Amino acid sequence: xxxxAESRRALRTAAARTATTxxxxxxxxxxxxxxxxxxILLVVVxxxxxxxxxxxxxVFLMVSAFFLTGSFVRRMEAGRxxxxxxxxxxxxxxxxxxxxxxxxxxxxxxxxLLPQTAWPQLWKEGxxxxxxxxxxxxxxxxxxxxxxxxxxxxxxQHFWSLSVQGQVFVLWPLLFLVGTLVVRGTRASVTTVMxxxxxxxxxxxxxxxxxxxxxxxxxxxxxxGARLWEFAAGSLLALAVPHLRINRFVRAGLGWIGLAGIxxxxxxxxxxxGFPGFLALWPIxxxxxxxxxxxxxxxxxxxxxxxxxxxxxATRPVLFLGRDAYALYLVHWPVLILWLNVRERPEASLxxxxxxxxxxxxxxxxxxxxxxxxxxxxxxxxxxxWRNAGVILLCAALVVAVLLPWQLLTTTKAAAQQTTYADxxxxxxxxxxxxxxxxxxVIPIPGDDESRWAKLDxxxxxxxxxxxxxxxxxxxxTSNAETAKRLVVVIGDSHANEFAGALQPVxxxxxxxxVMLMRPWCSLxxxxxxxxxxxxxxxxxxxxxxxxxxIHPDAMFTIVxxxxxxxxxxxxxxxxxxxxxxxxxxxxxxxxxxxxxRSSIHNYYECAYNGEPCDFPLSGxxxxxxxAERLSARIGxxxxxxxxxxxxxxxxxxxxxxxxxxxxxxxxxxVKTLAPALDQQLGDFLKP
Numbered sequence: 001x002x003x004x005a006e007s008r009r010a011l012r013t014a015a016a017r018t019a020t021t022x023x024x025x026x027x028x029x030x031x032x033x034x035x036x037x038x039x040i041l042l043v044v045v046x047x048x049x050x051x052x053x054x055x056x057x058x059v060f061l062m063v064s065a066f067f068l069t070g071s072f073v074r075r076m077e078a079g080r081x082x083x084x085x086x087x088x089x090x091x092x093x094x095x096x097x098x099x100x101x102x103x104x105x106x107x108x109x110x111x112x113l114l115p116q117t118a119w120p121q122l123w124k125e126g127x128x129x130x131x132x133x134x135x136x137x138x139x140x141x142x143x144x145x146x147x148x149x150x151x152x153x154x155x156x157q158h159f160w161s162l163s164v165q166g167q168v169f170v171l172w173p174l175l176f177l178v179g180t181l182v183v184r185g186t187r188a189s190v191t192t193v194m195x196x197x198x199x200x201x202x203x204x205x206x207x208x209x210x211x212x213x214x215x216x217x218x219x220x221x222x223x224x225g226a227r228l229w230e231f232a233a234g235s236l237l238a239l240a241v242p243h244l245r246i247n248r249f250v251r252a253g254l255g256w257i258g259l260a261g262i263x264x265x266x267x268x269x270x271x272x273x274g275f276p277g278f279l280a281l282w283p284i285x286x287x288x289x290x291x292x293x294x295x296x297x298x299x300x301x302x303x304x305x306x307x308x309x310x311x312x313x314a315t316r317p318v319l320f321l322g323r324d325a326y327a328l329y330l331v332h333w334p335v336l337i338l339w340l341n342v343r344e345r346p347e348a349s350l351x352x353x354x355x356x357x358x359x360x361x362x363x364x365x366x367x368x369x370x371x372x373x374x375x376x377x378x379x380x381x382x383x384x385x386w387r388n389a390g391v392i393l394l395c396a397a398l399v400v401a402v403l404l405p406w407q408l409l410t411t412t413k414a415a416a417q418q419t420t421y422a423d424x425x426x427x428x429x430x431x432x433x434x435x436x437x438x439x440x441x442v443i444p445i446p447g448d449d450e451s452r453w454a455k456l457d458x459x460x461x462x463x464x465x466x467x468x469x470x471x472x473x474x475x476x477x478t479s480n481a482e483t484a485k486r487l488v489v490v491i492g493d494s495h496a497n498e499f500a501g502a503l504q505p506v507x508x509x510x511x512x513x514x515v516m517l518m519r520p521w522c523s524l525x526x527x528x529x530x531x532x533x534x535x536x537x538x539x540x541x542x543x544x545x546x547x548x549x550x551i552h553p554d555a556m557f558t559i560v561x562x563x564x565x566x567x568x569x570x571x572x573x574x575x576x577x578x579x580x581x582x583x584x585x586x587x588x589x590x591x592x593x594x595x596x597x598r599s600s601i602h603n604y605y606e607c608a609y610n611g612e613p614c615d616f617p618l619s620g621x622x623x624x625x626x627x628a629e630r631l632s633a634r635i636g637x638x639x640x641x642x643x644x645x646x647x648x649x650x651x652x653x654x655x656x657x658x659x660x661x662x663x664x665x666x667x668x669x670x671v672k673t674l675a676p677a678l679d680q681q682l683g684d685f686l687k688p
Contacts, residue, residue, distance in 0.1 A: 031294040032063060034313025035287065037322030038262065039063075044332045044360065046266050048353040053275065055265035055283030057161050058230055060329075062284050064165055065172070065234030066291065069194070072176045073239065076190045082180060084173040089388035090377060091169050098372040099162060100395040102330040103129055104402045106155050109338055111406050117606045120447030121154060123407050129159035130399045132166035139222035155334035164224050168231050175201070191239050198235040205229035206278070213277030226276050233284050241295050248307065255293025255308030261286030327364035327372060335360050407447075414445040421656065427673025428643040430655025440656045442609050443669050452661055453494075454501035454668055456516055464515050464551060471543045474519040478504075484513030486686050487553040491516075491544055493523040494665060495559045499593050501671030502640070502678045503557065509679070510687060515551065517544045523559050526575030545579065549586050554686055556583055557638070560592030560628045563621065565600035565664070570623040572631070580634050589685075591636040592628050597621035597650050598664030605667065608658035615652055618645040636685070643677045 039056035046054035075082060103126065110122050121141075128137040138160050179194045186193070205228035212220040220226045246254075265283045274280075294310030312318065321328075336356050340348065348356060375391060377383045418425075421440045444452055460466065460475035462482060481487060488507065490500050497518045507514050522537035524545075529538075548556060558579075563570050576592075583590045597618070607614030618641070626639055644650060644659060644666070652659055654670070661667040 029291075029294060030314035030319060031310035032066070032291060032313075033322040033325075034310075034315070034318040035262075035290055036060065036063060036325045037318050038259070038313070039287075040325040040328050041321065042263065042266070043329060044357060047333065048336055048348050048356055049350075050266065051347060052266045055262065055269070055275075055280070055286075058276070058280050058283040059262060059287040061161065061165060061168075061227065061230045062234040062237075062287050063291075065168065065231035066238045068169070068172055069198075069235040069238035072173070073190055073194065076176065076180055076183065076194075082173060082176055083382070084177065086382045086385055086388075087173055088170065089385050089392065090382040092166070093383070093388040093391045094376060095162070095166065096392055096395040097375045098327050098330055098367050099159075100130070100399050101367060101371050102327075102334070103156070103159070104398045106334040106338075107399070107402045107406070109334070110155060111402075113338055113342055115606065115610050116410070117446050117603075117609050118154075119406075119410060122156065123403060123447065125154055125156040125159070126399065126403050129156055129163065130396060130403075132163045134163040135160040135167075135222040135224060136163075139219045142218055153337050155337040158329070158333040160222050164222075164227050167224050168228070171228075172231070172235075191243075195236065195239050198232045198239070202229045202232035202236060205232060209280070210277040213274065217274075217277075220277070221275060230276070230280065230284055233288065237288050237291060241292065244292060244295060246292065246295075251293045251295070252308035254289045255310060258286040258289025258293065259309045259313075262290070324361070324364040324368045327367040328360060331363040331367065332356070332360040335363065411445075411447060414441065414447075417441045418443055418445060424656050425669065426655035427657040427670045428640075428654055429673050429676060430657075442653055442656055442658050444658065444661075444667055446609065452668055454497055454499075454504065454671065456500070456514060460515065466543070466547050468543045468547075470519070470540045471517065471547055474517050474540065474544070475515065475547075476518075477515045478507070478513050480511075481513035481515055484511055486510065486512045486555075487515065487551070488512050488555045488557060488686075489515045489517065489548055489551060489553040490557045491524065491548060492518065492558045494518070494520050495523065495595060496557070496593075498596070498666045498668075498671050499557060499559070499638075501666075501668045502674040505672060505675035506679050506682065512554075512686070515553065517547065519544075523562070523573060524576065524579050525562060525573040526578075545582065548583070548588070552586065553588060555589045555591060557591045557593060559595055560631065560635075560637075561595045561626070563595040563598050563664075565598050566620070568620060568623055570595065570627055572627050576631070580631065584634065589636070590634075591638055591682075592631060594626050594628060594637070594639040594641060595622075596640065596644055596664075596666055600663065603663050604652045604660035605658050605662055608653040608660065612652075616650050618648045618650055621645070621650055636682075638678065638681050640674050640677055643674055 036059075039054075039059040041056075042054040043056035046052050046056070072082065107122065107126050110118070114122070125134060125137055128134040134156065138157060175197055176194070179190070179197055182188070182193045182197075183190055205225060209220060209226035209229060212223060212226050262283055265286065269279050269282055290309060290313075293308035294313070336348065339352065339356050340346070343352070345352070382388075418441070424440050425443055456476040457479040458477060460472065460477050464475065464477050464481060466472045466475060478484075484507075488503070490496050490503065497516070500514065500516055500518075503514060506512075519537070519540050521533070522540055524541055525537075526541075527534040527537060560573060560576050561570055562573050580590060597616075598621075599616075602614050604614055606612070622641060622645075626637065626641075628637055631637070646654075650659075655673065657670045657673065658667050659670050
């Protein structure tokens with residue numbers, strides 16, 4: 001070998017060592033960028049074709065904490081100020097340009113492509129996504145993330161993970177601030193102090209996650225508290241990696257096991273029924289093995305051959321995908337959902353999926369090249385606080401410029417139309433005048449939440465209040481309940497709440513006060529002991545009936561039949577005879593209301609508002625005769641079926657009013673028009 005050749009080789013070796021040292025100093029790892037690429041590819045493929053959750057998002061959450069922790073630990077060890085304010089501004093400047101561009105574009109596409117009935121939820125989710133609280137909106141709404149067909153999924157649902165991540169980016173610096181104070185006060189090492197703090201977060205959050213997942217999995221999926229342990233795992237790994245000394249062949253084996261675990265996670269685990277509890281340890285531990293596999297031991301020569309997955313993950317094709325990973329995550333979900341909505345398909349075919357992924361890749365490249373990269377700060381730099389704040393405000397303004405006009409124009413126009421045609425909204429008393437060609441808008445208008453459900457004046461107070469929390473939470477009353485000539489109690493689930501909409505006008509006419517004991521999903525239907533339904537409803541039913549007896553009203557109203565979705569298999573609710581015996585023995589007259597038809601397939605409100613032909617025959621929706629007729633000698637019966645389904649046809653719209661609110665609840669504007677029908681059936685009962 002010539003001297004020149006030896007010199008060139010020495011220079012290459014030195015350069016490799018220098019590059020490795022520089023990358024380590026910055027905390028940069030090419031293989032982890034490749035890991036992100038694999039994770040996002042799995043997310044996209046699983047969403048588009050498999051209809052399951054891959055665990056790739058969990059890998060993203062863990063890796064983000066890994067890098068974040070490394071950055072702050074280096075500052076703490078160097079004695080540099082944490083500068084939390086500048087960190088937050090620089091971090092959100094990095095996150096928001098791509099996110100808000102995609103958010104604004106998605107909202108604009110939804111405005112053009114989706115029906116108006118979907119708009120109110122999109123407004124709510126749009127504001128929530130901008131404010132990094134989308135996960136809480138989805139948790140409270142009980143959205144099922146996995147049911148991503150066009151009828152159920154929102155194009156903005158995937159912003160939940162960005163919201164969780166954004167919240168952690170605010171919380172984590174505060175933990176480092178606490179750690180800094182402890183280090184100064186105890187002289188303990190940074191690694192020890194932060195290891196204890198993150199260990200406590202990991203253990204507490206994981207225990208909470210396991211419990212909440214078992215109790216309420218849908219809520220837990222979006223709950224930040226149930227996700228903190230995944231971030232804490234990344235932080236603990238970042239603290240441990242500099243101290244690991246593992247044989248490179250062992251590391252290689254662990255890395256391939258980890259990569260395989262990430263790839264097959266969604267295939268082998270019931271993510272839908274178990275995440276983010278202990279099952280989420282699978283992708284987290286798998287990602288940890290891949291990261292450990294790419295960590296060289298101290299003193300290990302940089303030119304030693306790498307046998308683990310790190311070498312493959314750091315190749316150009318993988319990194320090419322990795323550079324657009326963030327943008328690809330942002331764009332693929334709205335492209336998928338809007339594609340399915342436009343083509344009216346519940347899932348993507350093979351060719352659909354190819355087109356969706358191709359479009360997503362192109363859009364991701366454009367977002368990265370035209371938006372994210374030009375506004376990105378150089379690695380390790382936080383930039384000017386004023387400039388960062390300006391970028392953040394401009395990003396927010398972009399979304400506001402779409403959301404605000406859309407929402408204001410729509411609600412203002414709908415309210416004006418509702419006032420103009422007020423006399424036309426006859427509902428049940430107007431016959432089948434829905435599709436008369438006059439273009440009168442249907443009510444309730446989308447987004448008019450105040451007129452969706454019957455509501456009484458206030459929470460129960462005085463003698464109507466209960467010391468049992470579950471009962472008190474479910475109890476409301478009219479303001480005249482204590483002073484009215486007569487008092488009636490409505491008890492049951494959301495269908496009992498519907499009935500209160502017809503009762504209120506009658507009560508006002510007859511000078512009645514109303515107390516309502518209503519808990520969602522809990523009619524007086526008796527459930528088998530030990531079942532989830534019994535656990536949720538059983539105690540409340542007993543306590544609510546006890547409260548009813550204590551109040552001793554002049555009458556009680558409840559739903560006494562249960563309609564079966566899309567079926568004539570209507571039945572009397574279980575245990576109603578025992579309830580009748582108890583209530584009538586206490587000297588309280590009882591009225592039983594027949595349930596309304598329902599469906600498991602159609603959203604009848606969307607049918608009505610969009611003018612779709614979803615009317616259906618009564619014969620296929622309820623029993624031929626009221627199954628509660630056998631109770632007529634003991635209680636009064638209320639049956640609205642002739643007004644809901646005149647001439648044997650159940651209309652989705654009557655008198656320019658939507659009969660339904662969704663697939664099984666009657667709308668409040670329609671139920672109010674049933675008041676004359678209720679007054680007729682009550683006759684002279686308790687008239688002044």
